[in-house]
Amino acid sequence: MAFHKAVKGTALVGGGALATVLGLSQFAHYRRKQVNLAHVEAADCFLETNLKELPSREAQLASLQSTTEFDILVIGGGATGSGCALDAVTRGLRTALVERDDFSSGTSSRSTKLIHGGVRYLQTAITSLDYEQYRMVKEALHERANLLEIAPHLSHALPIMLPIYKWWQLPYYWIGIKLYDLVAGANCLKSSYVLSKTRALEHFPMLQKDKLVGAIVYYDGQHNDARMNLAIALTAARYGAAIANYIEVMCLLKKRDPKTGEMCVSGAHCKDLLTGQEFDVRAKCVINATGPFTDSLRKMDNQALTNICQPSAGVHIVMPGYYSPESMGLLDPATSDGRVIFFLPWEKMTIAGTTDSPTDVTSHPIPSEDDINFILNEVRNYLSCDVEVRRGDVLAAWSGIRPLVIDPKSKDTKSISRNHVVDTSKSGLITIAGGKWTTYRAMAEDTIDTAIRNHNFRAGPCKTVGLFLQGGRDWSPTLYIRLVQDYGLESEVAQHLASTYGDKAFEVAKIACVTGKRWPIVGVRLVSEFPYIEAEVKYGIKEYACSAVDIIARRTRLAFLNVQAAEEALPKIVELMGRELNWNDERKKAELDCATRFLYYEMGYRSRSEQLTDLCEISLQPADIERYKKRFHMFDKEQKGFITIIDVQRVLESINVQMNQNTLHEILNEVDLNKNGVVELNEFLQSFLGRYSK
Secondary structure (H helix, E strand, O other): OHHHHHHHHHHHHHHHHHHHHHHHHHHHHHHHHHHHHHHHHHHHHHHHOOOOOOOOHHHHHHHHHHOOOEEEEEEOOOHHHHHHHHHHHHOOOOEEEEOOOOOOOOHHHOOOOEEOOOHHHHHHHHHOOOHHHHHHHHHHHHHHHHHHHHOOOOEEEEEEEEEEOOOOHHHHHHHHHHHHHHHHHHHOOOOOEEEEHHHHHHHOOOEOOOOOOEEEEEEEEEEOHHHHHHHHHHHHHHOOOEEEOOEEEEEEEEEEOOOOOOEEEEEEEEEEOOOOOEEEEEEEEEEEOOHHHHHHHHHHHOOOOOOOEEEEEEEEEEEOHHHOOOOOEEEEOOOOOOOOEEEEEEOOEEEEEOOOEEOOOOOOOOOOHHHHHHHHHHHHHHEOOOOOOOHHHOOEEEEEEEEEEEOOOOOOOOOEEOOEEEEEOOOOOEEEEEOOHHHHHHHHHHHHHHHHHHHOOOOOOOOOOOOOOOOOOOOOOOHHHHHHHHHOOOHHHHHHHHHHHHHHHHHHHHOOOEOOOOOOOEOOEOOOOOOOEOHHHHHHHHOOOOOHHHHHHHHOOHHHHOHHHHHHHHHHHHHHHHHHHOOOHHHHHHHHHHHHHHHHHHOOHHHHHHHHHHHHOOOOOHHHHHHHHHHHHHHOOOOOOEEOHHHHHHHHHHOOOOOOHHHHHHHHHHHOOOOOOOEEHHHHHHHHHHHHHO
16 A cells, blocks of 8 residues: 555656656747748748659669769668758759669668657666667657658557556556656657556457556557658659669779878769669769668778678568557567567558567578567467467568667777767768668768768758658548549558558559449459559559569568468569560569569568478478469469368369368368468468378
């Protein structure tokens, strides 16, 4: 009783103090925001008149090759690199950007999909009295608010539940979460609140109820990371930046500075990986924004430099939407090994992650079975025993490499900086590294400020605070209704287009194919269970998609949601792209093979296959897999991705074979390894080949 009184008293006194400070903080921030908005509105009116139609990739390549000298050349088309290009071009600097793969093909498309300040960083900042981490959280919370404002179609606020299983944790976590609100100040999305056990289970019915005391709910942001990255890059292009994907930097160009006599970076020798053509891009300032590949480019500048990047792999998995409520996430603040696990609704599915383990730098990170099982085990700890967490329900999995960095200027060369680092080499190469997705804009601002100081560029202040990204300016929550009414799209497809393309959704709807049905009138789906339509493939090419992987992974998110559905859609996607880009049969086959390998290795298909087939110690060659796939599709005529008892009965009837229903159920139950009532391809391969291998 005394404990409860003490907690209550602490809460009242602390709450009053917090409220007072929060009020002052909000008032001060409000005044600053009004001043900033005045500048932003004036700048935005000027910038809006400079917006252009999106140039084709060919036009962008021509600009890269014909421009005598750019002010800024950014190497890297992730969130930070694209942010640097947008910041530079809106300040009036002649800007170029090259990316070796596709925009957002690396870490920027493989995140937890959160726009957040970092609750755990704030906890570390307070317990360790670490001002750097506190500053990072405060900056991230400011950037969170800005990102939700400038891309409202791609982002939204998400309530996240912190379940409490011990009474003493309630005041501890309540104070921590309220401090998170306090640090956000006027940028606080919504105030956090406490739920009783009963209310917590109403909001999150699949939660483990035993020993549950209650829960705390706080708010962070969520976004479509790859589409957000693409929106930043496309906005930069519309403001005049020359950007191109699939351009590899072969070496840095240098020339002697007449004033100092030192050799300075003056551009890059590039190669178009699609055509093999090589050319020089010259620039007064070169920016290294290559994420995990930071050290590769730094050593291209100077082989003697020591590495500053400490790559860390984070694995995520995607499970069916019924594992979580549609609009409530879950945070596990203390897993069995001390890591943090998020369990979030995303694109009508459920995303869980992440892990955090040292890794080698690679362009093609692969999720391991150990990491997938670790996440599944942690999820089991928080879900009711009524919910069976099955390995077969993992629809996709991926690994992203987080580029943690050591500040080269720091005296402690072993200490990893949680904030971003901007470094200028002796030859003038500017490197921006570290940080997090949420703070990409602030990182870009610091980088371009450094470039302006180093080269005495005549440029104004940063204009990207409040600057709408492509699709955001005229978006509204009811925009999808106009798409339904004006074009005859089904509601789910219209909502998807509105939340993916914003006010550009009408451009996609205009090129949508007629379905030949009474309803919907237009919008032929790529696969039946997802709202992606064929018109998005054609529009994706306008957005610089050059391969089938670009479409399934970044223009749409099909590969991240369901690898089997993505594989099913591939032939149609390749055919549509081939028609638009004049691919011959050889190129179509190469694209199909490349995209299949991507799904198999990078999106978790391999882990799932090995997990199933290893039980029977079966080694499959690609030719064998293709042969048995054809047999599988004899049963799966509708290409659902699985076989039901009805499918088997139909095939048996066609060959005049009689089998009673009980026997059929027993056979299918034996083959149905994950016990979800249907036989999926991998289960079919295991059992079928297992019988033949005996």
